[in-house]
Amino acid sequence: MLEEIAISDLGVIRSARVPLSAGLTVITGETGAGKTMLLTGLGLLMGGRADPAGVRPGADRAVVEGRLDLRRHPHATERVDEAGGEVDDDGTVVVLRTVAAGRSRAHLGGRGVPQTVLAEIADELVTVHGQSDQLRLRTPSKQREALDRFAGAAHAATLAEHRAAWAERAGLQSEIDDLTSRAAERAREAELLRLGIAEIERLDPQPGEDADLTTLTTRLGNVEELRQGAQLAHDAVAGDDTEVEGSAVHAVERARRALEAVAGDDPALADQVRRLTEAGYVLGDVATELSSYVADLQADPAALETAHARLADLGSLTRSYGSTIDDVLAWASDAGLRLLDLDDGGERVEGLRARVAELDDLVADLAGRIGDARRDAAVRLAEAVTAELDGLAMRGARLEVEVSPGEPGPHGADQVAFLLQPHPGSPARPLGKGASGGELSRVMLAVEVALATAGEDADAVLPTFVFDEVDAGVGGRAAVEVGRRLAALARRTQVVVVTHLAQVAAFADTHLVVAKSTAADAGTTVTGVEKVTDEDRVRELARMLSGQDDSETARQHALELLESSAVGPWGR
Structure with missing residues (x-):
């Protein structure tokens, strides 16, 4: 308003x-x-x-x-x-x-x-x-909408059902067209996916395997450097076979004993004694683990060569399907699902065609009911408007509402036309042709009054x-x-x-x-x-x-x- x-x-x-x-x-x-x-x-x-x-x-x-x-x-x-x-x-x-x-x-x-x-x-x-x-109301689409509004709520519900069925059918037909037109392309895509999946299955990579192999080759390729470094660290912490007094373990133990001897005179030193004791335990554990590491660290040229070969094989996968083996495995999973979708194309087309056939029957039935309702409403609307025209200084004028077969679409399979017969015996012509501006305005008024007074449309929001x-x-x-x-x-x-x-x-x-x-x-x-x-x-x-x-x-x-x-x- x-x-x-x-x-x-x-x-x-x-x-x-x-x-x-x-x-x-x-x-x-x-x-x-x-x-x-x-x-x-x-x-x-x-x-x-x-x-x-x-x-x-x-x-x-x-x-x-x-x-x-x-x-x-x-x-x-x-x-x-x-x-x-x-x-x-x-x-x-x-x-x-x-x-x-x-x-x-x-x-x-x-x-x-x-x-x-x-x-x-x-x-x-x-x-x-x-x-x-x-x-x-000059355009055919607006005339159709006006007639549909006059036809009432039940007709509107049928129209809504028809539009929904029409939209579903159009969507399914589009999918069918896509599946059939791209059959060769889909076959090529499926073949490439099968080759990729087969190559991955042949090498059978494990999650994180490339990262683990990289770590292994780095360790095996630097055995001597690692042994020397670990041994020096061990000697610094625990001392070697000839000298232990200069080690970290010995120094911490000396400090602990020195504080322990005087801690009775000042309770504040008790916490420091405790911490030095813990440090001694930690250093002892480090020394033990370093000793085991040095003892277990052995050069293994065969293992190093095997690891390098495996990395080279996995590299062929990461170059084609992802930057890491985890990416490759994710690609293989997606490719398997896509392959199922591509291989199911023929069955899907048959299923879609069966549903389209069902919708064709439904749309035809609904379109027939819509056409019947429109023809019935057309008679009533024409009579109502003609009665209004008689009182609007257009005595003898008649409105005809013509419903004829049209191109099927979301709104049914009818073509609606409002025709005005200005005088008895004169030909009925499309609304807006052959009438003055004042006459057209009065026809519009008659149509709007007829639509507004339609019993089933009493609650409609009008402009x-x-x-x-x-x-x-x-x-x-x-x-x-x-x-x-x-x-x-x-x-x-x-x-x-x-x-x-x-x-x-x-x-x-x-x-x-x-x-x-x-x-x-x-x-x-x-x-x-x-x-x-x-x-x-x-x-x-x-x-x-x-x-x-x-x-x-x-x-x-x-x-x-x-x-x-x-x-x-x-x-x-």
Whole structure:
């Protein structure tokens, strides 16, 4: 829902704030006052193309700001979040559009965005019906969507089931195509995997074997250096066969005895005695282990040669399948799983084809049920819209909803077309061809009212509807019926109407008047927007009826219109 629009320096509008409440809002004013500028501003907020020529002469830029209520539109809220914008705590978001020479900028929830993002959100929030606007129900896809909405909840559930089955079938067929088209490539890949696995199995490497062999070859290749170093370390710790008094073990023992002899005089030395005792044990263990190491260390040229040969064999694996043997083993594990997948390709294709055949039967059955439901709904929708047209000064006009075989797709196998027969005996033509802008707007109004009053669709969230020239070419009783239907539609959702007819304006919940004035500072003509109520509203209706707001006769007529403006099926 649109809560308000603020416009500055757009066309003849210097500065205007337009409050838009729930229900029916009508915008009136004398011809040329600038009512269309309000719609232009709305179009900019909704991602429309910016025209720098629309900037008010003498101004640097035009600015349009609006506030949208997104509380009943979760998809639009998600899109704002995706674009980086911020939705306020009350569920509203601010949209800003600026237009200057050669450029325009859009902001959504405080974040700069491409204008296409505004257009995406507008597609859910606002529907504009006017002579110069793209009509929502002109395209076959939108006509199909409208018919599906009219058909009700059960039909919508069948459509959802069909879309899911269609998507699953498309995914499976894509997988089949991939498996069959890449059969030779998969066979080559499987052969390479088998060769690699066979080579690894032949050498049978063990986890960490390359690291262990590297350590072994380093030790066997430096036996003498290792023996000399270990022996020197042993002698330094424990002494050699001829001298032990200069060893570390002997020195620590002497220190321990010296402290032990005097520790009774100062308890503080007891801890040091303990630590020296522990050091003596550690040094003794080191000496024992070094002695064993030296005794066990033997040169083994055969073992060294064997280790080098094994490392060379393992090197052929690490060059091809990983930098370490652990990497090679991981590759072999993955390759085995991949080989199972490749070898199973034929059986998988058969299984997939069987499932596709099942889905073909399901899709055909669902498409048939969808087509039956659409044809039934088409008759009812055509009758409902035709009945509405009779009261909208289009007596004799008929809407035909044609459902014919079409290209199968996610939405079924039907082609939907709305055809308008403007007069008895005249050919029915596609909607939007051969009808005036006013007639098209009235057809759109009739369709929207029929959709909004469909019993099974009573809880649907409808967009804001904006009608321009919906009353073109009508007057009298037909004008009253136009107003009554707009008010009926406004019981379901927000409706904004630009009108020249008092019979339509009388049904408004909110009445806005666009009026010209002369700017005192520059002597230029500017436009402002004012909400009128009570006596001011009566005067505006009187002006619309007679061209004179002080005519007593017109005033009485305006009061009669207000008193008789009761709304259709939802009451007022």
